């Protein structure tokens with residue numbers, strides 16, 4: 001059981017020594033070849049893509065990349081993708097579909113980048129297209145939230161058959177800071193917003209958004225990155241074997257239903 | 269008040285489209301009788317603004333319509349049949365003051381949530397239509413908006429009908445937490461289904477369409493139309509200005525900017541909208557009800 005509050009987890013996942021996807025890839029996959037570019041505009045280092053081997057299964061990997069130091073973060077834009085990042089993700093997902101490889105997405109972003117060029121190149125359209133195309137992608141998709149699951153920028157890699165959260169990871173429609181500044185006109189009250197928004201792994205299970213929580217040993221992934229990597233790998237292998245047993249049309253119907261049934265309303 | 273609005277709307281539709289409006293000179297007129305254009309700052313009498321379907325006579329900014337106004341100027345008279353008119357959202361994450369806020373808005377607007385969906389005829393052609401209304405929590409998308417859009421699209425897919433959505437939104441509805449975010453995936457999935465059913469999907473982006481709505485069903489139209497000078501974007505202006513530490517140009521994220529960047533098919537004026545929509549539907553093989 002994770003006893004930390006949402007705010008404590010928020011602080012923890014922002015720590016500079018929190019492991020990133022670059023720490024996990026060598027621990028989870030036997031081979032990994034990075035593939036670059038969206039074939040339309042450029043290559044966005046905030047999203048990493050490639051082909052890899054998981055146990056004996058060829059897979060496509062798509063991941064948002066937090067930097068481990070300032071230099072890396074400059075390159076990866078603090079894991080805030082531009083449209084070309086999402087379009088690279090879609091290109092690689094379609095490639096995976098062609099070769100009947102499952103897609104594994106690692107989510108770890110404060111959100112899609114908000115800037116002039118991102119708007120000019122259609123940030124909204126890029127995310128929207130991913131939501132629609134991932135929903136009907138004819139191969140299995142498994143996503144894992146490693147740290148921050150920031151809004152639409154996270155969801156763009158989050159339309160999947162199974163979603164897992166690392167035990168301290170968060171997933172939210174708005175940053176707690178943004179919520180606090182709208183609600184109380186005071187961004188400094190983000191810790192209060194954090195607890196209101198219901199953004200923890202346990203919340204995601206209860207609300208039907210995630211299916212599994214992956215344990216971070218000794219309270220935080222950084223305490224044992226090897227064991228965390230092993231736990232992620234174990235989840236992925238088990239889940240892929242489960243998904244492989246399903247007819248693809250049934251899998252797609254279930255994927256649609258997973259999202260279709262989320263919503264709380266009453267009628268008259 | 270609302271009924272008066274409707275009279276104006278109807279009058280306009282009966283051919284008063286080119287009515288002249290007079291500029292305002294008197295500084296002593298109470299503010300609530302005036303409309304100040306958010307694009308060009310031109311000030312006119314609200315009555316005159318209403319009489320020209322809320323289009324700024326100085327700069328052609330197409331202002332925000334209520335869902336009822338939009339429906340009455342878009343569909344054939346008396347043809348609108350609402351879907352799911354009584355659907356209301358719960359408070360899934362017990363967000364503070366959410367219920368009270370909604371109660372007050374339901375009373376002041378007569379709406380149940382930020383979208384009205386239904387079936388109607390446009391120049392005789394049956395269509396599924398949805399209209400968002402910014403008076404209701406900036407037309408943010410929570411469970412009700414997501415569910416009503418999804419149901420409307422699923423019905424159209426099943427009955428082989430085209431879908432036209434008039435979008436306007438501040439984005440996902442914070443008060444429903446992650447449930448709101450998931451409506452983006454849900455509605456985009458429904459659009460995929462409509463595509464598989466081979467049916468036409470038109471989105472009309474109206475002022476303002478932003479955030480999670482831009483990043484889902486609004487951007488996915490087979491044909492994407494925008495109204496003149498509508499603000500359309502993913503990130504809010506102020507957020508971007510905060511990031512880059514400078515003021516953005518006035519035309520940033522307007523419909524005219526989007527068409528230049530390649531994200532909108534056409535900009536259509538309100539007075540031509542019915543005509544354009546009906547012709548596009550006909551080009552896709554949809555027929556008038558009596559011709560079928």
Ligand SMILES: [Zn+2]
Pocket residue numbers: 305306307308309310324325326327328329
């Ligand atoms: Zn104007």
